[in-house]
Amino acid sequence: MIDFRKAAEEYLALRRALGFELVRQGALLLKFADHLQASGTEALTTEVAYSWARESEHASVTWQSQRLSVGRGFARHLQGIDPRTEIPPLDLIPARFRRAVPHLYIEAEIERLMNVADTLTPALRAATYRTLIGLLAVTGMRVGEALGLDRQDIEADHASILIRNGKGGKHRRIPVHASTLAALSDYARLRETRHPHPKAPDSFFLTGRGTRPDYRTYLPGLHPPAVAGWP
Numbered sequence: 532m533i534d535f536r537k538a539a540e541e542y543l544a545l546r547r548a549l550g551f552e553l554v555r556q557g558a559l560l561l562k563f564a565d566h567l568q569a570s571g572t573e574a575l576t577t578e579v580a581y582s583w584a585r586e587s588e589h590a591s592v593t594w595q596s597q598r599l600s601v602g603r604g605f606a607r608h609l610q611g612i613d614p615r616t617e618i619p620p621l622d623l624i625p626a627r628f629r630r631a632v633p634h635l636y637i638e639a640e641i642e643r644l645m646n647v648a649d650t651l652t653p654a655l656r657a658a659t660y661r662t663l664i665g666l667l668a669v670t671g672m673r674v675g676e677a678l679g680l681d682r683q684d685i686e687a688d689h690a691s692i693l694i695r696n697g698k699g700g701k702h703r704r705i706p707v708h709a710s711t712l713a714a715l716s717d718y719a720r721l722r723e724t725r726h727p728h729p730k731a732p733d734s735f736f737l738t739g740r741g742t743r744p745d746y747r748t749y750l751p752g753l754h755p756p757a758v759a760g761w762p
Contacts, residue, residue, distance in 0.1 A: 532573060533613055539564035542608045559601045574615035575606050577623070584624060596626035641668045655725045656739050662718040663736060663744075670705050678744045680735040682719075687712050 543557050553560075563583055572579055584599035603619045610616040636644075641664065648660035666677055676694050684693040690712065691704045715735075722729075722737050729741035736744050 532571075533609075535564040535567040535572075535575075536561070538609060538612065539605060542605060545608075556601055559598065560605055563598075563602055563605065574613055575602070575609055575617065576615075577617045577619045580606065580617075580619045581623060592624065593626045596624045599624050636668070641665075653725075653739055655721060655737065658718050658721050659736055659738070659744065662714060665714060666711070669711050670707065672705065675746050678736055678746055681733045682735050683733075685712070685715055685719075685735060687716070 539560050543553060543560065546553055547557075563580075566583055567575060567579070570579075580599060580602035584595045584602060586598075587595075590598075599619055603621075606616050606618045610618060644664050645661045648664060649657050651657040651660060663674075663677055666672070667674065670677075670692065672692075672694060679695070680692070681695075684695065686693060686704070689704075690709065691706050694703050694705060696702070719735075726737055726741040729737050731737065731741065731743040734743035738744050
């Protein structure tokens with residue numbers, strides 16, 4: 532019997548060596564491999580992959596299609612190891628993927644978001660959202676890049692911010708205005724007052740628990756419909 536978990540880990544290692552991050556897809560694939568291992572499946576077939584993809588009856592067709600897509604990519608790799616492997620057809624669970632329509636915030640909208648952020652509690656949470664929103668607006672950096680900032684990345688002496696491991700794993704520096712540095716300094720003082728000994732001592736931004744903000748939980752709060760009082 533094939534060790535599906537080991538095969539999945541080797542497949543992910545190969546893809547990541549080629550430059551693919553595969554964060555969510557990788558976690559999903561390992562769950563699929565564990566499912567195959569636990570069920571005693573002899574070979575990866577279309578029926579097995581289809582059944583796993585539709586495991587949750589309440590999941591959307593789009594999510595089921597994404598699950599099957601993960602299994603399909605693994606099947607292509609596995610077929611070279613085990614010829615019994617079947618590759619699920621592309622049209623087995625068809626789903627139309629719609630890209631989110633980008634929204635360019637005007638100055639008034641950004642100001643409104645920051646004002647609404649000020650109403651959050653406790654004070655550190657409000658300051659974190661306000662400072663984060665302002666930083667994104669004036670630098671254009673990605674949310675993940677901002678949340679990943681360490682304290683030493685704020686280079687006040689050079690009026691710049693160092694972005695580590697940006698898109699493609701590249702580093703870059705962003706020049707910032709003195710007013711931006713002042714806002715970051717104000718946030719840092721509040722952060723030190725609220726959490727002098729945080730759980731994430733290197734992180735520039737902190738949650739109320741003293742940990743680094745997580746992209747998956749902090750990002751929804753930046754969507755206007757999710758913020759009370761908008762508009």
